[in-house]
Amino acid sequence: MMSSPPxxxxxxxxxxxxSGVARVFVVPVSADGQLLLHRHESDRHCYWTYPTMQRGTMRTDPATVARRLLREELGAESGVLRLVHVLPAARTHARSAVYAASLDLPAAEILAAREATGTSRRALQGLAVTAETLVALDVRPLAINDLMTTGGIPARTLLALPDLADPASTVNQPG
Structure with missing residues (x-):
């Protein structure tokens, strides 16, 4: 009788x-349901990006990189940090881990504290968006938007995704 491998x-x-994850994206969601995104402006165009950091050559766990990214870019700690997706390598990005960060403070408080302490030089904006609005805006990378635009409010959709690092955990969809 053959036995199956354990x-x-x-x-x-x-x-x-x-394995092979070279970049970490964090999608921060404030306590009041806003997505906190980097805003980039030129003379003719405005677009947003999700906070991201190269994993580098360190053997650091991607979740540790995600927590560091939150501290450095937002000056915030996450109440809940969950791995929600791994993006395969594409023309626009390397193989990337995508984390959802449920923050304990409203966007206005996070942005004010960040401004007061000079946490980062990159412009950050809180956006309360619908799925239709997120699709219409130029938010990059698009593959992350696709996770959140299956209907309803993108922040709620994101926070309802299962934690790939802990499949046994239960997901509580915010009110």
């Missing part, structure tokens, strides 16, 4: 899922 541990599955 099932991989959850840690081994997570390591395999995150």
């Amino acid at each position: 099932a991989a541990s959850p840690q081994a599955l997570l390591r395999r899922l995150l």
Whole structure:
């Protein structure tokens, strides 16, 4: 009788899922449901990007990179940080881990504290958007938008996605 190989541990599955990840994106959602995005302006165009950081050559866990990114770019700690997707490498980005960060403060407080402490030089904006608005805006990368525009309010959709790092966890959709 042939026996099947033993099932991989959850840690081994997570390591395999995150292997080759070169970039980490964080989609911060404030307590009042706003997405906190970097705003880029030129003479003719405005676009937004999700906070991101190269993983670099460090063997650092992507979740640690995500927490560092939140501290450095927003001056905030996340109440809940969850791995919601891994983007395959594409023309516009390397293989990337995407984390949802549910923050404990409203956007106005985060932005005011960030401004007062000079946390980052990059412009940050809080946006309360519908799925239709998010599709109409130039927010990059588009693959992250696709996760949140399946209907309803993008911030709620994002926070309702399962945590790939802890599949056994239950997801509570915000009110």
